[in-house]
Amino acid sequence: MSYKITQVEPQIGEEEVANVKSVLESGWLTEGKYTQSFIDEFKKLSGIDNVLLTNNGTLALYLAILSLDLPPKSEVLVPAFTFYATASAVVFAGHIPKIYDVNENTWHGDLNHASKLVSHSTRAIIPVHIYGSMCDMTEYKNFAELYNLKIIEDAAQAVGVKKDGVHAGAYSDISTFSFFADKTITMGEGAAICTNNNALFEKLKLLRNQGRPNSGTFIHPALGMNFRVTDMQAAVGCAQLLKLENIAKERRGKYERYKSNLTSAEIKLQKIDSGVNPIPFRFAITSPKIEKIKDKLEQNGIQTRSFFYPMNKQPAIAKYGQIDCPVAMTLYESGLALPIHSKITNHDIDLITELIMDTLK
Numbered sequence: 001m002s003y004k005i006t007q008v009e010p011q012i013g014e015e016e017v018a019n020v021k022s023v024l025e026s027g028w029l030t031e032g033k034y035t036q037s038f039i040d041e042f043k044k045l046s047g048i049d050n051v052l053l054t055n056n057g058t059l060a061l062y063l064a065i066l067s068l069d070l071p072p073k074s075e076v077l078v079p080a081f082t083f084y085a086t087a088s089a090v091v092f093a094g095h096i097p098k099i100y101d102v103n104e105n106t107w108h109g110d111l112n113h114a115s116k117l118v119s120h121s122t123r124a125i126i127p128v129h130i131y132g133s134m135c136d137m138t139e140y141k142n143f144a145e146l147y148n149l150k151i152i153e154d155a156a157q158a159v160g161v162k163k164d165g166v167h168a169g170a171y172s173d174i175s176t177f178s179f180f181a182d183k184t185i186t187m188g189e190g191a192a193i194c195t196n197n198n199a200l201f202e203k204l205k206l207l208r209n210q211g212r213p214n215s216g217t218f219i220h221p222a223l224g225m226n227f228r229v230t231d232m233q234a235a236v237g238c239a240q241l242l243k244l245e246n247i248a249k250e251r252r253g254k255y256e257r258y259k260s261n262l263t264s265a266e267i268k269l270q271k272i273d274s275g276v277n278p279i280p281f282r283f284a285i286t287s288p289k290i291e292k293i294k295d296k297l298e299q300n301g302i303q304t305r306s307f308f309y310p311m312n313k314q315p316a317i318a319k320y321g322q323i324d325c326p327v328a329m330t331l332y333e334s335g336l337a338l339p340i341h342s343k344i345t346n347h348d349i350d351l352i353t354e355l356i357m358d359t360l361k
């Protein structure tokens, strides 16, 4: 079906085209000028000391986990409400995902539930910032200290998001961001791995680039593979970074319009912790009547997207232990993501919210 209003649209313009053209014309296609420039700008934005680019958010998580050198088959705590890659990366890195439930209001990890899953083999926990909001990282830090765990922060959806002035990813041992086409800013495919820990950074450099600190040498002091990007991707990323502030402003405005139009008690939004300055990633709602709302919107050419199906229910993850995560299941059953990208107009939002309010009458 062709939609009148699509779920996601990257915001690509002349700037991205000009940057890519200049890379192609320069003849230097692999990591170069734009890669360095993107890294420098991302360090400034995030306030994190070390940044590396890699192919995508999934492999960024994989490398981040590998760099921690956890004993084989360590247990890693993963929230139930996230994209599949958060859990699959743990398995690919040779570890066991233990799935903890989330809070019904913030949709972020429920550390009370996580504490019940900690065993003598638990070595790390992954917080995931959902839909452009941010977890309470102080809570996570205290938890990690109490149980002596590493933190790998999945900030795929949290580029530009801050709590109390601190950027997502800056609180933990290591963090990852995605620049997939539907993320806040994009390179098509791409990701950043960030750490304030210099020893981890050195390990990651080797893992990412054939076990050597720099290209152009055939002595490989460690085991590594090729997880590099192209300068074309970084060129798109550089143009996107310049738009981030505007993207954030626009999306916050659209979020407020959606919110003030949806006056029904049968619609709930994600609770945003105080101090968080979110960049809405979708306009995400839950409702007891979500099926009816979804049908109505789809019939009217508006592309909706379901919430994540809980990690504890994914066959390849569930085999590591049957854990009940009722909140994540309820979110899946009652949630719906609505579009909030740059092509969505006020008129579109009013149309969508009118259809929803009509359905609830």
Ligand SMILES: *Cc1c(COP(=O)(O)O)cnc(C)c1O
Pocket: 055, 056, 057, 058, 059, 082, 083, 085, 086, 128, 154, 156, 157, 178, 179, 180, 190, 191
């Ligand atoms: C998108 C996403 C990923 C994976 O990133 P890719 O770049 O698509 O591989 C991981 N975790 C979360 C929470 C995501 O939203």
